[in-house]
Amino acid sequence: MTYELPPLPYAKNALAPHLSEETLNFHYEKHHRGYVNKLNQLAAEKPAWAGKSYEELIKTESGVVFNQAAQIWNHTFYWKSLSPNGGGAPTGKVAELINEAFGSFDAFKEKFSAAASGHFGSGWAWLVRDDNNKLQIVSTHDAGNPIKDGHIPVLTCDVWEHAYYIDFRNDRPKYIATWWNLVNWEFANSNLNQQRSFL
Amino acid sequence: MMITSRRLLNNAAKAPSRSFSTAKKFSLPALPYNYDALSPVISGNIMELHHSKHHNAYVNNLNAALEQYADAESKNDVGKMIALQSAIKFNGGGHVNHSIFWTNLAPTKEGGGFADPKFHVVQAITKKFGSVEAFVTKFNSQTAAVQGSGWGWLGFNRNTHDIEVITLPNQDPLSVTGLVPLLGVDVWEHAYYLDYKNARPDYLKEIWKVVNWKNVEERYLEASKK
Numbered sequence: 551m552t553y554e555l556p557p558l559p560y561a562k563n564a565l566a567p568h569l570s571e572e573t574l575n576f577h578y579e580k581h582h583r584g585y586v587n588k589l590n591q592l593a594a595e596k597p598a599w600a601g602k603s604y605e606e607l608i609k610t611e612s613g614v615v616f617n618q619a620a621q622i623w624n625h626t627f628y629w630k631s632l633s634p635n636g637g638g639a640p641t642g643k644v645a646e647l648i649n650e651a652f653g654s655f656d657a658f659k660e661k662f663s664a665a666a667s668g669h670f671g672s673g674w675a676w677l678v679r680d681d682n683n684k685l686q687i688v689s690t691h692d693a694g695n696p697i698k699d700g701h702i703p704v705l706t707c708d709v710w711e712h713a714y715y716i717d718f719r720n721d722r723p724k725y726i727a728t729w730w731n732l733v734n735w736e737f738a739n740s741n742l743n744q745q746r747s748f749l
Numbered sequence: 750m751m752i753t754s755r756r757l758l759n760n761a762a763k764a765p766s767r768s769f770s771t772a773k774k775f776s777l778p779a780l781p782y783n784y785d786a787l788s789p790v791i792s793g794n795i796m797e798l799h800h801s802k803h804h805n806a807y808v809n810n811l812n813a814a815l816e817q818y819a820d821a822e823s824k825n826d827v828g829k830m831i832a833l834q835s836a837i838k839f840n841g842g843g844h845v846n847h848s849i850f851w852t853n854l855a856p857t858k859e860g861g862g863f864a865d866p867k868f869h870v871v872q873a874i875t876k877k878f879g880s881v882e883a884f885v886t887k888f889n890s891q892t893a894a895v896q897g898s899g900w901g902w903l904g905f906n907r908n909t910h911d912i913e914v915i916t917l918p919n920q921d922p923l924s925v926t927g928l929v930p931l932l933g934v935d936v937w938e939h940a941y942y943l944d945y946k947n948a949r950p951d952y953l954k955e956i957w958k959v960v961n962w963k964n965v966e967e968r969y970l971e972a973s974k975k
Contacts, residue, residue, distance in 0.1 A: 576947065671839075673897070710897070711937065719802070
């Protein structure tokens with residue numbers, strides 16, 4: 551069984567002018583595809599874990615295998631967290647839960663932006679649903695994924711430099727401001743219906 | 750009683766006053782060469798961003814953290830002092846690492862890339878790794894494998910008097926390992942992305958053309974002094 555790179559949910563130029571076609575080209579074809587290629591290389595030696603789903607690998611593996619599997623999963627989730635028709639204020643269940651957990655969308659926006667800008671080094675900022683069905687903001691380092699802590703991911707923002715360097719250079723806060731123009735609330739709502747366990 | 754009052758007076762004179770520690774201000778060191786001096790190995794575009802934006806931000810954030818730390822210290826707020834430690838490590842480490850890095854590089858016309866066989870450090874490298882090429886291969890392979898952001902280092906071990914290749918995550922300075930830094934290579938994406946995109950191994954292959962071996966030798970001689 552070979553691991554496949556899931557297709558991008560939209561054309562490479564679909565997120566422009568917010569995120570350029572050049573960024574999507576490199577981010578998807580080089581970085582995301584690179585993780586899939588590497589995982590397949592490792593799987594070719596027929597280790598015990600070969601054939602397990604990304605979620606299983608995230609839960610059970612560590613080191614270089616975890617890094618590839620988690621990064622494949624994280625990036626797939628990231629592409630879906632964005633939409634050419636995204637942006638604006640949340641609606642539906644996620645809007646309710648945001649108000650409950652953070653008081654208001656603006657308060658949530660400020661907190662999430664701070665978590666994303668303030669994360670030191672490579673990583674991800676997540677909106678997750680925790681054990682008590684409450685929304686929380688968590689950040690993970692490098693390839694870290696909140697499934698490992700039993701959270702249900704709702705949205706993510708990639709803060710590795712490769713996610714924003716072409717379009718924003720060192721200006722991560724400006725990139726995050728742009729992320730809000732693309733955020734896919736429909737996807738967030740669909741994740742709220744996820745079962746407890748990802749397996 | 751007289752003795753008690755004298756003791757009280759003495760104690761009052763020794764009572765701890767507001768801490769005098771004013772936060773030291775660190776500053777961005779000047780580059781020893783122009784922004785485009787290392788081109789085409791590292792473009793002027795990257796050098797300018799790397800020095801004037803990234804390194805500068807570490808310096809500014811370090812100073813801000815230290816100011817807050819001094820304030821917390823003056824209020825005996827140990828909890829706040831502890832909370833500031835990670836910001837001091839991130840930004841202080843960033844400042845230390847980049848300050849070393851700029852001196853570790855030089856334009857080819859100033860000796861960049863030339864590992865003079867007369868250098869003691871080059872001899873130590875040859876002795877330990879077989880050749881400079883073998884050392885570079887090992888250094889590059891370890892450094893390319895850094896997950897996320899970090900640095901590759903050649904360090905000097907004062908206990909064993911040996912040189913070691915090691916990588917560290919984020920902006921952790923080499924000092925956390927006890928090794929003395931001789932040569933560091935930044936593999937945060939900002940160090941190479943505009944020129945090499947995701948091809949970190951290509952960047953690592955090229956950077957040796959501008960490694961300032963004179964500086965590595967100076968650091969080695971200093972570190973290995975008895």
